[in-house]
Amino acid sequence: MESPCALIFFMRNPVPGKVKTRLAAGIGDEAACDLYASFVQDMLSMLERTGGEIHVFFWPPEEPPQMKTPYPLHPQKGASLGERMQNAFEEIFSQGCDKALLMGSDIPDLPMDIIQEAEKLLEENACVLGPSEDGGYFLVGFTKKGFFPSIFSGPEWGTSKVLAQTLDILKQSRIPCGLTTPWKDVDDLEDLKLLFLRLSGEKTAAGETLFKLKELQRVCPHILDWPS
Numbered sequence: 172m173e174s175p176c177a178l179i180f181f182m183r184n185p186v187p188g189k190v191k192t193r194l195a196a197g198i199g200d201e202a203a204c205d206l207y208a209s210f211v212q213d214m215l216s217m218l219e220r221t222g223g224e225i226h227v228f229f230w231p232p233e234e235p236p237q238m239k240t241p242y243p244l245h246p247q248k249g250a251s252l253g254e255r256m257q258n259a260f261e262e263i264f265s266q267g268c269d270k271a272l273l274m275g276s277d278i279p280d281l282p283m284d285i286i287q288e289a290e291k292l293l294e295e296n297a298c299v300l301g302p303s304e305d306g307g308y309f310l311v312g313f314t315k316k317g318f319f320p321s322i323f324s325g326p327e328w329g330t331s332k333v334l335a336q337t338l339d340i341l342k343q344s345r346i347p348c349g350l351t352t353p354w355k356d357v358d359d360l361e362d363l364k365l366l367f368l369r370l371s372g373e374k375t376a377a378g379e380t381l382f383k384l385k386e387l388q389r390v391c392p393h394i395l396d397w398p399s
Contacts, residue, residue: 175223178286179226179259181247182227194206196359198363198387214276220283221283227242228245253328271315272289272293272311273310277357278309280380282354285351289301292349297347298341300312301350302351303353305331306333309354317347322337325340326340366384367381
């Protein structure tokens with residue numbers, strides 16, 4: 172019998188000045204940290220509703236997050252993002268999981284439907300990627316049998332080429348890959364404004380984040396010139 176899909180959640184310990192630094196340049200360290208903590212809460216709530224097996228991988232490894240959670244906590248291991256993702260998959264697969272999805276914590280309004288879509292794509296593909304609008308990807312998944320760690324050492328991380336380079340690596344190695352519906356992560360102030368507009372039209376998504384955004388809008392109207 173196949174084991175449930177493992178959901179690998181990458182997060183940073185919410186410390187002012189250490190998280191969402193590009194966003195903090197527009198709203199300040201404390202506000203960016205508070206928002207990031209709400210991102211984490213909303214994403215974990217969504218993942219819990221999928222019924223998947225959640226594993227939280229935190230960074231930096233010497234600072235476990237000060238949060239109460241029923242989920243296993245694992246330190247991220249590796250110098251680069253690619254190394255840390257590869258090591259996370261290897262750790263989860265060594266525990267007997269047959270397939271796993273990995274995602275970061277910058278997509279607080281990610282619909283549960285996309286997680287389910289990714290799981291379905293893994294039924295027919297060795298790999299699945301969730302394209303983001305900045306040229307990267309917000310989600311990556313593998314079956315245990317189809318795990319191909321080379322995709323984590325090839326791309327130029329932090330650039331708009333990551334998705335294209337990853338797909339090239341998979342194509343050259345003839346690794347079948349499915350793509351989910353694209354989504355947008357939140358890196359800077361403009362992304363945050365777009366998130367606010369999306370959440371204002373969907374009251375059931377990312378409730379903690381929407382609450383923090385409305386609070387921020389009230390306190391900092393001169394910084395965040397958003398529609399009411």
